[in-house]
Amino acid sequence: MALAGAGILLAAGLLFTYADYHTLMDSDTHWYKGIFKQLGSIARIGFFAAAAVYPVFLLLKWKKLKKAEWGSFKPGKVLQVLRKWHTPIALVSAALVLLHGTLAILRGFTLDFTYMTGMLGVILLGFLTIMGFKRFKRNDRKLHFKLAIVFILVFMIHATFA
Template identity: 35%
Template sequence: MNTRAIKVQKQGWIPKKERIWVIVAIIIAAAIMLWELRGLLQLSLTTLHSKQFEHTFKDFGSNARIALFFVLAYYVLLRVMKLRYLKGQAKVKKWLSTLLRFARRWHTPVAILAIAFIILHTVAVFMHGFKFDFNNISGLLSLIVLLPVPISGLFRYQRMDRKWHLRSGVAFAILFLIHSFL
């Protein structure tokens, strides 16, 4: 066993420098979910089927969309950094690398918060009434594809995912964009 594998084994599932922010994000996401679910469960049936409630679950989806655009920005910045025509642009590359470090640091905590808003959005849609139309089916498909993303993200920390985190994340991003904008 080489030293890299030994180091990966000793560090635990989440690297120490990211662990505190991941734990804080989990606590905040759990608090938001508990608070909002408690509020959703106290609503009357007439409120659940009103147009006003439709704005409520769309707000959960909008919050998730904003967070997911930030999460996906990490991959976009990685791709932009590899572009050939940036070879002579030292200032641009320095600025992009600063943005990339920021996006990398907050990628996982913001993704955890986005998943919390996605769960709230899903619960609220089912409370409102699930209809078999294109929008709901595309949302359900993107939710199903989202399920392996955080699990493969944990394996990504251990370098055991074989690019499944990226592949399932891209599949989710495509389905998410279809659900959000069509």
């Protein structure tokens, strides 16, 4: 379901970009940059939310907490619900990053630090997404985690110096 939602978001954004291409190209540069920077900022918040779920994964491994009960409150059940939000948040954020990159490149590509870190981030995000699907099948868990750390570093460098 999360993959379908991210795919629909990406398809709608690309369709909007294709349909309004001339309007976007003729628009004020300041307004245009504001649009694609907002997409990047929303994606950044989403990736931090997805990364914040990682401690929940660690807490789920703690058997005492899984079995704990405080009255009718069961923290293990709450943690399981929170864990399920990692993938949808990450996929929607990835779709926003692809829209952000598409809009940035459509206006004009230059070989500067911002574009290079952005392209590196998108490449890492592609590998991270693939490893995330493999991780869902219990393969390559450590590689997904390491790629996530490298991606967050690259994307923070990109966001800081953009």
